[in-house]
Amino acid sequence: xxxxxxxxxxxxxxxxxxxxxxxxxxxxxxxxxxxxxxxxxxxxxxxxxxxxxxxxxxxxxxxxxxxxxxxxxxxxxxxxxxxxxxxxxxxxxx
Amino acid sequence: xxxxxxxxxxxxxxxxxxxxxxxxxxxxxxxxxxxxxxxxxxxxxxxxxxxxxxxxxxxxxxxxxxxxxxxxxxxxxxxxxxxxxxxxxxxxxxxxxxxxxxxxxxxxxxxxxxxxxxxxxxxxxxxxxxxxxxxxxxxxxxxxxxxxxxxxxxxxxxxxxxxxxxxxxxxxxxxxxxxxxxxxxxxxxxxxxxxxxxxxxxxxxxxxxxxxxxxxxxxxxxxxxxxxxxxxxxxxxxxxxxxxxxxxxxxxxxxxxxxxxxxxxxxxxxxxxxxxxxxxxxxxxxxxxxxxxxxxxxxxxxxxxxxxxxxxxxxxxxxxxxxxxxxxxxxxxxxxxxxxxxx
Numbered sequence: 001x002x003x004x005x006x007x008x009x010x011x012x013x014x015x016x017x018x019x020x021x022x023x024x025x026x027x028x029x030x031x032x033x034x035x036x037x038x039x040x041x042x043x044x045x046x047x048x049x050x051x052x053x054x055x056x057x058x059x060x061x062x063x064x065x066x067x068x069x070x071x072x073x074x075x076x077x078x079x080x081x082x083x084x085x086x087x088x089x090x091x092x093x094x
Numbered sequence: 095x096x097x098x099x100x101x102x103x104x105x106x107x108x109x110x111x112x113x114x115x116x117x118x119x120x121x122x123x124x125x126x127x128x129x130x131x132x133x134x135x136x137x138x139x140x141x142x143x144x145x146x147x148x149x150x151x152x153x154x155x156x157x158x159x160x161x162x163x164x165x166x167x168x169x170x171x172x173x174x175x176x177x178x179x180x181x182x183x184x185x186x187x188x189x190x191x192x193x194x195x196x197x198x199x200x201x202x203x204x205x206x207x208x209x210x211x212x213x214x215x216x217x218x219x220x221x222x223x224x225x226x227x228x229x230x231x232x233x234x235x236x237x238x239x240x241x242x243x244x245x246x247x248x249x250x251x252x253x254x255x256x257x258x259x260x261x262x263x264x265x266x267x268x269x270x271x272x273x274x275x276x277x278x279x280x281x282x283x284x285x286x287x288x289x290x291x292x293x294x295x296x297x298x299x300x301x302x303x304x305x306x307x308x309x310x311x312x313x314x315x316x317x318x319x320x321x322x323x324x325x326x327x328x329x330x331x332x333x334x335x336x337x338x339x340x341x342x343x344x345x346x347x348x349x350x351x352x353x354x355x356x357x358x359x360x361x362x363x364x365x366x367x368x369x370x371x372x373x374x375x376x377x378x379x380x381x382x383x384x385x386x387x388x389x390x391x392x393x394x395x396x397x398x399x400x401x402x403x404x405x406x407x408x409x410x411x412x413x414x415x416x417x418x419x420x421x422x423x424x425x426x427x428x429x430x431x432x433x434x435x436x437x
Binding site: 046053058064066070075076080082084093 | 119121193197223261262263397
């Protein structure tokens with residue numbers, strides 16, 4: 001019972017801390033979709049939504065520095081085409 | 095040698111793949127998941143802290159080295175339900191592979207790779223992805239002996255159209271008893287059809303186990319995420335010499351419900367599964383008919399942090415049992431060093 005209470009206490013603490021952070025966190029992707037890359041973002045958004053959600057909750061923000069590496073990884077794992085990889089790159093790091 | 099030559103020939107700044115890639119960074123990355131699960135199975139409590147870092151090192155924009163190591167602790171009371179918790183942390187190199195993204199149709203993989211059988215082992219196993227923390231009973235079918243193979247794999251998209259794409263994997267693995275590189279001599283493949291407009295995927299896997307008793311394993315699976323409903327449906331049927339079984343899983347996010355915004359971050363999950371042993375079962379499969387139903391509630395604090403909880407009930411002639419899980423999972427992603435983003 002002690003360890004269960006300990007687990008719950010950690011979860012509540014984490015939740016409180018994360019909740020505060022999440023209020024200041026921007027959602028990069030919807031904003032990027034309205035830039036001058038709108039056309040690419042539209043198709044990239046479709047690729048993103050259709051393919052990422054096949055396995056997991058799509059992340060709301062990825063650092064542009066890591067985007068190329070992550071999309072290479074996902075192209076292999078999700079067996080995406082080169083065309084989809086390019087659409088994702090344009091959408092996530094315009 | 096071929097892959098090494100390719101890695102050297104592609105400039106290391108990673109921006110050489112053409113004008114389409116000028117906007118993205120290709121720097122080494124540490125990603126992965128971490129979490130803690132408090133598990134109670136048939137009255138026995140197990141504390142399971144775990145972290146699974148994934149190292150991604152690109153060599154240009156066409157070659158990627160990636161590896162995932164799992165560190166999971168199992169701590170149980172010394173005398174079942176009494177006494178202090180004791181246990182140990184297990185370290186497993188789950189995969190360590192180099193990939194050459196040769197062209198739009200082919201990616202060549204060499205090293206230790208996850209066996210692409212069904213949808214669980216390769217895609218749903220990470221702690222931050224799976225909706226329920228306990229693996230389906232049939233997850234061990236097609237993934238013997240370690241869940242990974244040592245050898246080569248070809249994979250990619252065979253053909254792509256606006257309305258559908260066909261994806262494939264084919265592999266051969268050699269037998270290995272080397273520490274952290276354990277694998278069996280197997281060959282197999284996977285084919286799936288994905289309909290992006292319907293967000294529906296249907297696939298099948300086949301594997302031939304080529305050592306000791308040579309057996310075939312087969313799987314068929316469906317994955318569907320309807321466009322207009324935050325629903326995630328997955329189902330898989332697996333069969334091998336030692337038995338056959340299926341699991342059906344549905345997960346529903348409350349995002350569309352007219353409830354307070356905080357509650358909309360909740361996800362309800364349920365999974366039903368049934369296993370029928372053949373030839374005595376065994377090889378990590380139950381030896382008797384086994385049914386199990388699970389219900390879970392997950393709460394997404396953010397897209398990378400969630401609380402998890404589930405209750406399951408398993409039914410078999412060896413006895414019924416309740417299984418409880420509660421904990422949290424976290425997905426992380428860091429560049430290993432600052433990379434300059436081109437403007």
